[in-house]
Amino acid sequence: MRDVAHDGRDRSSEDYSSENSAGRTPADRGDPILQIDSVDLGYDELLVVSGVSLEVYGGELVGLVGGNGSGKSTILRAVSGMIQPRAGRILFGGRAVGKGSPHQMAEMGIAHVPMGRQLFPNMTVEQNLALGAYLPEPRKHRAGSLAHVYDLFPDLHGKRKVVAAALSGGQQQMIAIGRALMLRPKLLIMDEPSLGLAPRLVKEVMQAIRLVSQTGLPILLVEQNVKQVLQISDRTYVLENGKLVVEGPSKQLMGDEKIRRAYLGL
Amino acid sequence: MRIINFSHGDFVVIGMYTAIVLYTQLGWDPLLSLLVALPLGFLLGVVLERLILSRLVDVPEGSTLLATLGLSLVVQNTLMLSFGASPRSLNVAYGSATVNLGPMTLSVIQLVAGGIVLVVIAGLYLFLNYTERGQAVRATSQNRLGAELVGINTRSVHSLVFGVGVALSVAAGIILIPQLFVTPVITGPVFTLKAFVVTVLGGLGNVWGAIGGGLLLGVVEVLGAAYISFDYRDAYGLVAFLLILLLRPEGLFGRTVKRV
Structure with missing residues (x-):
């Protein structure tokens, strides 16, 4: 795989905001916590994502939506250091994300709620959560973080001695989110949290995400469920065939005729 | 693993x-x-x-x-x-x-x-x-x-x-x-086979099952050797193994592991 460094094609975020996101003023939010700067991503001969730029600022809930094969997962792999950008760069807290294993991402302070939850099925809810604070720094605050998670999701407290496999899909998703919070992360990334859940549970999970976002934690929410994401997020990026087609404040996109017709079926 | x-x-x-x-x-x-x-x-x-x-x-x-x-x-x-x-x-x-x-x-x-x-x-x-x-x-x-x-x-x-x-x-x-x-050359495979039987009996990946499987294998071998014929000592365990697998393919204490 080629490893092309920064090739000078980067557009500054100001250009973007003047183009299509009227209400956004990055200047008064300081530097972004996550900055994806016009990256090209792919595997071997295949170019999957080209020229994508995306920022997540402190306290924001940012949605990244798109259909199957639009390149969402590839972007996540690059953020977690599993693949390297062919062009452009990815900065987390101002530092370039290097190549490495997923556990190094946790050490940097990025918590990842993976697709399919990936819990420890034969462990209790509390053991699952406790393992979220495995690293030395979060371990010091384990008891406090646990209380915080139970505050957010009181249902889990009642089931804390039950093995994770015995809980419903929605509750398992809460465990996955709770486990990620135990890391005391600087950024939370969620990959398709609504996947495989009944519509009622999807609403429940989205409310939970909104709740977590209100604690001030920046979140990048990757989803196929465009409607749900637009309802809870501050800003949304829409990806199609590896390119960003629309981005802007979610409220504004909700009102956009084209979006409504193409993604919301209205 | x-x-x-x-x-x-x-x-x-x-x-x-x-x-x-x-x-x-x-x-x-x-x-x-x-x-x-x-x-x-x-x-x-x-x-x-x-x-x-x-x-x-x-x-x-x-x-x-x-x-x-x-x-x-x-x-x-x-x-x-x-x-x-x-x-x-x-x-x-x-x-x-x-x-x-x-x-x-x-x-x-x-x-x-x-x-x-x-x-x-x-x-x-x-x-x-x-x-x-x-x-x-x-x-x-x-x-x-x-x-x-x-x-x-x-x-x-x-x-x-x-x-x-x-x-x-x-x-x-x-x-x-x-x-x-x-x-x-001969001793190693005998132990490997017994260890394999014991873990499968107990359910792969189950520590307590392995302990139980080990006890079971030992007791079956010793009882067989004492009461039937000493010459087939290693065979009794394997016969018990086959019978148990027929009835419980997931092992004696094996859980069917669900992925979550």
Whole structure:
């Protein structure tokens, strides 16, 4: 795989905001916590994502939506250091994300709620959560973080001695989110949290995400469920065939005729 | 993880020859050799995992099986070259000592072996359930990606686990050699087969099942040898194994593992 460094094609975020996101003023939010700067991503001969730029600022809930094969997962792999950008760069807290294993991402302070939850099925809810604070720094605050998670999701407290496999899909998703919070992360990334859940549970999970976002934690929410994401997020990026087609404040996109017709079926 | 180690028995044999060499060359009692062999066995396991098995993560399960089978052949033939094919044993002074307990007569060596096994089981239990590292091991075996995402270096967990496995097999060999004969090529596969039967009986990946399976295999073999015919001692366990697999394919204590 080629490893092309920064090739000078980067557009500054100001250009973007003047183009299509009227209400956004990055200047008064300081530097972004996550900055994806016009990256090209792919595997071997295949170019999957080209020229994508995306920022997540402190306290924001940012949605990244798109259909199957639009390149969402590839972007996540690059953020977690599993693949390297062919062009452009990815900065987390101002530092370039290097190549490495997923556990190094946790050490940097990025918590990842993976697709399919990936819990420890034969462990209790509390053991699952406790393992979220495995690293030395979060371990010091384990008891406090646990209380915080139970505050957010009181249902889990009642089931804390039950093995994770015995809980419903929605509750398992809460465990996955709770486990990620135990890391005391600087950024939370969620990959398709609504996947495989009944519509009622999807609403429940989205409310939970909104709740977590209100604690001030920046979140990048990757989803196929465009409607749900637009309802809870501050800003949304829409990806199609590896390119960003629309981005802007979610409220504004909700009102956009084209979006409504193409993604919301209205 | 989820590696079936087909060289397991050969590490038992390495332990046996280690005890023999240390006894004949330096006059060390097997229990003294144990203290030295445990850390060395651990190190050997870690090195082998790094060299061989760590390259076989995320490949079809058959690959690790073949790799450990190959390792088994290498170990067997290296031992054969060094020690020759004739059976060896180790006669310690207390080798035939017994203790009378009411109507029972117990061999001291077997009592010591049983005691060490209890200590090892207790140690493993405490490690897996009450230490952070032990929880990391359990987490890695239940969901590797999940473990990575909370910051567990699962590669180092794999090395640790294989190291512990090899250290324990070496220890088993050292404890067993005063009451058995060893040959480089035949002894290893017998132990591998028994270990395999025991783990499958208990349900793969189930520590308590393995202990239960071990007890069951031992009792079936001894009862068969005592009441039917001694000559088929190893066969009774295998017959019981086949019967149990027919009725409970997931093992006696196996859970059908759900992924979440």
